[in-house]
Amino acid sequence: MLNISKSTLILVVLGLIAPYVLYPVFVMKILCFGLFAMAFNLLLGYVGLLSFGHAAFLGTGGYVTGYLVMETGLSPELGILFGTIAAGLLGAVFGKLAVKREGIYFAMVTLALAQLAFFFFLQAPFTGGEDGMQGIPRGTLFGFIDLNDSLNMYYTVLAVFLFGFWLIKRTIHSPFGQVLKAIRENEPRALSLGYNVNDYKWVAFIISASLAGLAGSTKTLVFQLASLTDAHWHMSGEVVLMTLLGGMGTLFGPLVGAASVVTIQNYLSGGELGNYIHIIMGVIFVVCVLAFRSGIVGEFQKFMKKNFN
Amino acid sequence: MCADYVLQTKNLVKEFKGFTAVDDVNLNVERGSIHALIGPNGAGKTTVFNLLTKFLIPTSGQILFNGNDITSMKSAEIARKGVVRSFQISAVFPHLTVLENVRVALQRKEGNSFHFWKSDKVLNRLNDRAIELLDSVGLASHADSLTVDQPYGRKRALEIATTLALDPELMLLDEPTQGMGHEDVESVSDLIKKVSKDRTILMVEHNLHVVSKLADKISVLQRGSILTEGDYETVSSDSRVKEAYLGVSEEETA
Numbered sequence: 001m002l003n004i005s006k007s008t009l010i011l012v013v014l015g016l017i018a019p020y021v022l023y024p025v026f027v028m029k030i031l032c033f034g035l036f037a038m039a040f041n042l043l044l045g046y047v048g049l050l051s052f053g054h055a056a057f058l059g060t061g062g063y064v065t066g067y068l069v070m071e072t073g074l075s076p077e078l079g080i081l082f083g084t085i086a087a088g089l090l091g092a093v094f095g096k097l098a099v100k101r102e103g104i105y106f107a108m109v110t111l112a113l114a115q116l117a118f119f120f121f122l123q124a125p126f127t128g129g130e131d132g133m134q135g136i137p138r139g140t141l142f143g144f145i146d147l148n149d150s151l152n153m154y155y156t157v158l159a160v161f162l163f164g165f166w167l168i169k170r171t172i173h174s175p176f177g178q179v180l181k182a183i184r185e186n187e188p189r190a191l192s193l194g195y196n197v198n199d200y201k202w203v204a205f206i207i208s209a210s211l212a213g214l215a216g217s218t219k220t221l222v223f224q225l226a227s228l229t230d231a232h233w234h235m236s237g238e239v240v241l242m243t244l245l246g247g248m249g250t251l252f253g254p255l256v257g258a259a260s261v262v263t264i265q266n267y268l269s270g271g272e273l274g275n276y277i278h279i280i281m282g283v284i285f286v287v288c289v290l291a292f293r294s295g296i297v298g299e300f301q302k303f304m305k306k307n308f309n
Numbered sequence: 310m311c312a313d314y315v316l317q318t319k320n321l322v323k324e325f326k327g328f329t330a331v332d333d334v335n336l337n338v339e340r341g342s343i344h345a346l347i348g349p350n351g352a353g354k355t356t357v358f359n360l361l362t363k364f365l366i367p368t369s370g371q372i373l374f375n376g377n378d379i380t381s382m383k384s385a386e387i388a389r390k391g392v393v394r395s396f397q398i399s400a401v402f403p404h405l406t407v408l409e410n411v412r413v414a415l416q417r418k419e420g421n422s423f424h425f426w427k428s429d430k431v432l433n434r435l436n437d438r439a440i441e442l443l444d445s446v447g448l449a450s451h452a453d454s455l456t457v458d459q460p461y462g463r464k465r466a467l468e469i470a471t472t473l474a475l476d477p478e479l480m481l482l483d484e485p486t487q488g489m490g491h492e493d494v495e496s497v498s499d500l501i502k503k504v505s506k507d508r509t510i511l512m513v514e515h516n517l518h519v520v521s522k523l524a525d526k527i528s529v530l531q532r533g534s535i536l537t538e539g540d541y542e543t544v545s546s547d548s549r550v551k552e553a554y555l556g557v558s559e560e561e562t563a
């Protein structure tokens with residue numbers, strides 16, 4: 001327990017000094033995807049549910065925030081709030097339908113519903129279709145913090161990220177989280193103890209979708225862009241990769257995985273290997289699944305346990 | 310006529326694609342008794358349990374609990390009514406500690422199981438009761454160990470402690486001594502005897518020594534239907550039972 005708080009402290013300190021060492025936009029990208037992957041991991045790592053449609057919530061957060069801020073002149077804080085709520089509501093609908101299914105069927109239902117959302121965003125008049133929404137203003141937070149200043153934007157993103165991190169950590173270590181773990185460990189047994197497991201899965205799904213939306217809303221302000229990429233099924237696959245690479249079912253794994261993927265992509269996309277990016281990510285994925293299943297953080301924890309206990 | 314039944318089934322039937330696994334079963338489980346369900350492998354015993362707890366939907370027939378029809382209730386609801394089952398394959402939560410396994414059962418009645426914004430420290434007030442339950446099955450000293458690392462016998466005892474945490478009126482045990490060594494069999498059957506004091510137990514059991522020791526009444530299931538019923542003497546002297554089931558294990562009865 002002490003160890004975890006220590007690592008949280010390290011995370012906060014690193015977050016505070018990062019923009020003086022690295023490009024702020026680069027770190028903000030990592031934080032947004034890190035939050036997205038952590039939200040996804042709440043389902044995969046702690047309830048045992050593989051959603052293959054989380055891009056829908058990232059995209060919904062992004063589009064709703066982008067639309068409200070750009071077209072109605074809403075403040076960034078309310079834009080983010082409503083983007084998050086919209087993703088949460090969509091999560092409530094998708095989740096209700098998906099939690100009735102198990103295993104691969106759960107994944108298929110989430111994928112199918114996310115494809116519906118994708119085609120909606122492609123066709124809807126306000127999303128800009130293939131081009132997406134561009135030039136979304138960052139605005140002024142709470143009326144006095146100008147987000148066009150890159151450090152102001154950075155610390156806003158950090159605050160959002162830490163809020164998401166705190167909420168996920170709290171959820172995992174709550175009475176609710178205890179039931180989720182029981183469901184992950186042995187669903188029939190949880191049922192036979194009188195828990196309506198589908199209701200618990202549903203609430204977890206809504207929390208996860210909302211936080212994925214929060215990541216999307218925040219990302220939209222950072223890049224001043226809401227695009228179809230975020231709602232595409234590739235993105236649903238990428239978050240699986242991030243989580244597995246970093247270590248599913250660990251608190252920090254998804255963040256480490258997101259940082260790794262974002263770094264690799266940034267590094268490759270500039271150079272001549274840019275065309276092979278999907279193949280390289282695919283190879284990493286295969287190696288990760290076959291060779292070190294617990295992911296970076298999981299393997300690290302095993303190593304520490306073996307050598308320092 | 311005036312017998313007091315906790316559980317009754319009326320013409321219970323379960324068909325799987327034309328194959329009748331449970332065929333017109335009428336069970337009457339008396340309050341406060343230990344009722345054993347025996348029969349050869351594949352007779353339909355586990356299927357009956359799955360029907361009673363709605364892990365399977367009956368094709369036809371009725372299930373009565375305390376005289377009320379519970380045929381259309383869902384699994385979790387039946388558990389909350391007081392009918393709690395164990396599983397043939399030991400049902401524990403492997404990566405929770407031994408204590409947490411019991412506590413998660415105690416937690417349900419606290420009404421905070423959806424509170425994701427609260428620290429799980431609020432559950433610590435259940436620890437005393439959890440330790441008490443673990444103590445009753447001889448596991449108190451292992452409370453903080455991870456369940457997955459425990460030997461099989463301990464897992465089965467933990468499963469019973471977890472079930473007891475719900476204080477069920479009717480406990481359904483599916484082969485609680487299966488796969489156990491001689492010593493574990495003795496301790497688990499003593500344990501079942503002990504916990505049967507304030508409740509009714511319906512159990513599937515292969516070990517006839519355990520059945521003869523524990524059961525007040527025995528129903529013999531064969532190919533989905535009840536062959537005969539009665540106490541151990543009656544059932545074990547029935548020639549059809551000997552043929553169908555006991556014939557192959559004469560030395561066990563001796």
Ligand SMILES: Nc1ncnc2c1ncn2[C@@H]1O[C@H](COP(=O)(O)OP(=O)(O)O)[C@@H](O)[C@H]1O
Pocket residue numbers: 325330348349350351352353354355356357
């Ligand atoms: N879900 C199912 N689908 C099809 N057949 C089943 C199912 N469950 C059990 N059966 C069949 O029903 C019969 C009774 O099984 P079971 O109740 O497990 O027997 P046992 O008395 O050994 O517990 C077996 O022939 C089994 O193959």
Ligand SMILES: [Mg+2]
Pocket residue numbers: 354355356397
């Ligand atoms: Mg069986």
